[in-house]
Every structure is written in structure tokens, then in C-alpha cells.
Amino acid sequence: MDDSETMRYIRLSDHPFARNQATASQPIHPGQVIFATLPLTTALLPSTEGQRCDNCHCLANDRVALLKCSGCASFWYCGVNCQITHWKAHHRRICKAYNRYTISSGYQALPVNEKVDAMLLSQLLVQVFPKDDFSLPPLAGNDPLVSVFFDLLQGPTHANIPGLCRTSKSADVPQHIARECFSRFGNNNFVLHSHLNTFAHGVYPLASRLFNHSCIPNCVVKYRITRGEPVKMEIVSLHEIAAGEEITIPYLDPALPYETRQNALQANYGFRCACLLCTFEKRIHPIPSLPQNTEEFAALTKQLQTFTEDEDETQDVPLMLSMPAQLYPLLNESYLPELSEQFSHSSHEGEYETALLTGRNLLALYKVLYHRNFPQIGMHALELAKTAWNAVVTAGPDTPPSQLQRFEEQAISSLTTARRVLQNYGPEGDEGGPLEEILVLQELLEEGRKP
Numbered sequence: 001m002d003d004s005e006t007m008r009y010i011r012l013s014d015h016p017f018a019r020n021q022a023t024a025s026q027p028i029h030p031g032q033v034i035f036a037t038l039p040l041t042t043a044l045l046p047s048t049e050g051q052r053c054d055n056c057h058c059l060a061n062d063r064v065a066l067l068k069c070s071g072c073a074s075f076w077y078c079g080v081n082c083q084i085t086h087w088k089a090h091h092r093r094i095c096k097a098y099n100r101y102t103i104s105s106g107y108q109a110l111p112v113n114e115k116v117d118a119m120l121l122s123q124l125l126v127q128v129f130p131k132d133d134f135s136l137p138p139l140a141g142n143d144p145l146v147s148v149f150f151d152l153l154q155g156p157t158h159a160n161i162p163g164l165c166r167t168s169k170s171a172d173v174p175q176h177i178a179r180e181c182f183s184r185f186g187n188n189n190f191v192l193h194s195h196l197n198t199f200a201h202g203v204y205p206l207a208s209r210l211f212n213h214s215c216i217p218n219c220v221v222k223y224r225i226t227r228g229e230p231v232k233m234e235i236v237s238l239h240e241i242a243a244g245e246e247i248t249i250p251y252l253d254p255a256l257p258y259e260t261r262q263n264a265l266q267a268n269y270g271f272r273c274a275c276l277l278c279t280f281e282k283r284i285h286p287i288p289s290l291p292q293n294t295e296e297f298a299a300l301t302k303q304l305q306t307f308t309e310d311e312d313e314t315q316d317v318p319l320m321l322s323m324p325a326q327l328y329p330l331l332n333e334s335y336l337p338e339l340s341e342q343f344s345h346s347s348h349e350g351e352y353e354t355a356l357l358t359g360r361n362l363l364a365l366y367k368v369l370y371h372r373n374f375p376q377i378g379m380h381a382l383e384l385a386k387t388a389w390n391a392v393v394t395a396g397p398d399t400p401p402s403q404l405q406r407f408e409e410q411a412i413s414s415l416t417t418a419r420r421v422l423q424n425y426g427p428e429g430d431e432g433g434p435l436e437e438i439l440v441l442q443e444l445l446e447e448g449r450k451p
């Protein structure tokens with residue numbers, strides 16, 4: 001999709017209470033990239049320093065060596081072009097002050113997310129007020145994204161504006177300007193991820209202007225990393241969308257507990273979500289406790305497996321909305337994190353029987369919480385397929401053939417789910433990754449031989 005096609009599938013229309021909404025201007029198919037946009041600014045997580053280019057965020061590898069900024073020795077670039085682009089955009093005004101700033105107690109005390117946001121705000125102010133003169137209007141003429149940014153709704157007023165990194169006149173940034181930018185920006189800050197692992201935060205004004213939130217969104221966000229270019233955001237559809245339907249994305253993980261989601265949306269965006277999922281979860285609140293009895297618990301998880309087994313391709317909502325009431329205890333907020341922890345621990349330790357059992361239970365729970373094409377389902381299904389394949393290849397000579405066959409069947413069925421979901425999501429993030437892993441595993445399974 002090139003820039004001229006940006007609004008091909010979308011039009012902006014009125015929303016009853018959220019000002020505007022993006023609606024589909026024509027029918028949209030699953031897996032279609034319906035919108036692409038570039039950032040106003042992005043900043044890497046501090047933990048990635050020296051591992052990714054600070055401008056295009058591509059990963060350093062055998063073919064890409066990063067050059068260090070000779071001024072601050074803290075920013076890294078995959079080439080001269082990225083260094084020049086970054087320098088002109090904001091680094092020339094941040095470079096000298098950067099190290100003093102990041103060792104300051106104020107910066108050090110910030111949680112990691114706020115550290116990234118502090119950098120984003122510093123960069124943004126430099127970009128939109130390039131002459132340090134805050135009496136002038138922001139530099140809207142040179143960059144259409146700046147005017148879109150200033151047209152965004154302001155979020156709740158944040159009590160504390162993060163301390164800013166600026167080479168000169170830092171004290172002169174009027175509080176109301178920093179506050180005005182930050183309240184738009186705290187509200188419109190995207191978490192950039194590659195294969196669902198976060199690596200940066202970014203401000204994408206066009207996407208912020210268009211898309212409202214839903215916990216049962218019909219689209220999801222992904223990022224394309226291309227060496228030497230800014231990280232492009234793409235919006236991809238999960239299922240068929242009719243012309244005129246609102247296009248929504250998740251502002252947070254829909255698998256978070258209902259109260260956590262509501263509190264975060266209220267605090268960061270100033271609204272309470274009233275989507276179908278929230279309405280349903282509010283109605284069944286409080287969730288009954290999990291059974292203490294091991295057999296009862298096992299019976300319940302077995303029922304969930306059966307309930308989620310038969311996939312209905314036309315179902316556009318998570319299975320939670322049609323699940324039998326006796327399964328509600330499994331929606332208890334402690335169950336998902338416990339399962340995830342047990343799955344990663346046991347697969348990491350090579351305890352494959354436990355890993356496959358907990359992994360299947362986790363997949364069943366994901367199918368209840370997310371739409372069937374949600375990327376988290378694909379990523380987990382791929383992990384489960386790899387775990388089952390590891391169980392096959394590490395099986396000892398005494399392993400009964402029926403058990404080996406069970407492992408192989410699990411690998412094949414999980415890989416089928418992973419392929420369906422992740423092909424729908426399409427290429428994203430760093431090169432390699434899940435789509436390539438699927439091909440490799442498929443080949444191994446087809447050949448039926450050990451790696």
C-alpha cells in the first residue's frame with residue numbers, strides 16, 4: 001500500500017460521543033492491510049541501546065553493524081543516512097544534554113515506559129518548535145503530521161510532565177505547552193512491537209486521529225521495519241468487515257482482566273469501554289472462584305478444550321460471548337498468568353507432557369478471550385507446535401509409538417492454527433521470525449526426520 005492509497009478503505013465520520021470514527025468505505029476481507037502510516041517520532045526502549053538503529057530501528061546483525069554517535073556515544077545508527085536524518089530531526093538539539101539527562105535522579109526514578117515517553121516528548125517538542133520559540137505557532141506548515149497531531153483530542157491531564165531532555169532553554173518550555181503536547185501524546189502513544197515483543201514507543205498522528213478502541217476490534221496494528229526508513233504502521237483486518245462498519249483497534253491487550261482494562265482506558269484515554277465484550281464481562285462480574293479440587297479443575301479445563309475445539313470460521317467475536325456459564329471460573333484473572341508461567345517454565349525445562357497440557361489449555365483460553373485470528377493466538381500456537389516437535393525429537397528409544405504419534409499430531413494441529421493466524425497477520429517486525437519458523441517446522445514435520 002503506498003501513500004496515495006492511505007484512505008482507500010476508510011472514511012472519517014461522526015461518532016456519537018468520541019468525536020469521529022473511521023468507517024469502512026468498502027467491504028474488507030480478512031488479512032487485508034487497510035491503512036499504512038508513518039510516525040511523527042519514535043524512541044527505542046533503553047534496553048535496546050546499541051542493538052537497533054535509533055533512526056529506522058532495524059536490528060544489528062552479521063550484515064548490519066551500527067555506528068555510534070561520536071557526540072553522546074549513546075545513540076547508534078545502521079548507516080550515515082540514518083544518522084543524518086536523526087540528527088536533523090532532533091538529535092542535534094538533544095545530543096549534548098543526553099547523558100547528563102539520563103543519569104539524573106529524576107530520569108533514573110522513572111519506570112521504563114515513562115523513560116521512553118520522556119524521550120518522545122523531548123523529541124516531539126524539538127520537532128514541532130524547532131527554534132525554541134514557544135510564542136510562535138508550531139511548525140505545522142512543513143509537516144502535515146504536526147497539524148494532525150495538534151488536532152488530536154487531549155487525554156486526561158497528567159499531573160506530572162516528565163522532565164525534558166533539551167540542550168538549551170529547557171527551563172523555558174512553558175508548562176502549558178508541554179502539558180498540552182503530553183496530554184495528546186499520552187493519549188496517542190503506540191507501543192511498537194516485532195513478533196509481539198515491544199522495542200519502542202511512537203507517535204502516529206494519523207492513526208490516532210482515525211481509530212477508536214474496542215476490546216473486540218475488527219483490526220490489529222503491526223509495524224514494518226525497513227532499513228533506512230521510519231517504522232511504518234499498518235492496520236490489518238481480522239475478519240470480514242462490511243462497508244459502513246466502524247474500524248476499531250485494541251488500545252490495550254483484550255485478554256487483560258475487565259477491571260484492569262477499564263481502569264487503564266479511563267486513566268490514559270478518559271473513557272470507559274462499552275464494547276460487547278466489556279458489556280458481557282460486566283454482566284458476569286464477579287467471576288466465580290476457580291475450583292480447589294484437582295479433579296473438578298481438570299474436568300473444567302477438559303470442557304473448555306471441547307468447547308473451543310470446533311472452529312466456526314464465520315464467528316467474528318471471541319468465544320467468551322457464547323461460553324456455557326459453568327466455564328466462567330476459568331475467566332478468573334489468576335488463571336491466564338498461571339497457565340502462561342507453567343507453559344513457559346515446563347517447555348523451557350523440557351517437561352513436555354506438562355508443557356503440552358498447559359499449552360493446550362492456554363490456547364483454549366486464548367480462543368475464549370480473543371478473536372480466532374488475533375495474533376497472540378498464532379504466536380502461542382507456534383510455540384506449542386515447536387514444543388510438541390521438541391518432544392518428538394528428544395523422545396528416548398523407550399517412548400511408546402502411540403505417544404510419539406500424539407506429539408506429532410499436536411505439532412501438526414498447532415502448526416495449522418499458527419499458519420492460519422499468522423498468515424492472516426502477514427509479514428511484520430524484524431526479518432525472519434514466525435512466518436519463516438512455520439515453513440521450517442512444516443518441512444521438518446513433512447519429512448518426519450530429526451533436525
Ligand SMILES: C[S@@+](CC[C@H](N)C(=O)[O-])C[C@H]1O[C@@H](n2cnc3c(N)ncnc32)[C@H](O)[C@@H]1O
Nearest residue numbers: 018019020153208209210211212213269270271
Ligand atoms: C486516539 S483518539 C481516537 C480518535 C478520536 N475519536 C477522534 O475523533 O480524534 C482517542 C480518543 O477517542 C475517544 N475514544 C476512542 N475509543 C473510544 C471508545 N471505545 N469509547 C469512547 N471513546 C473512545 C476517547 O476520547 C479517546 O481519548
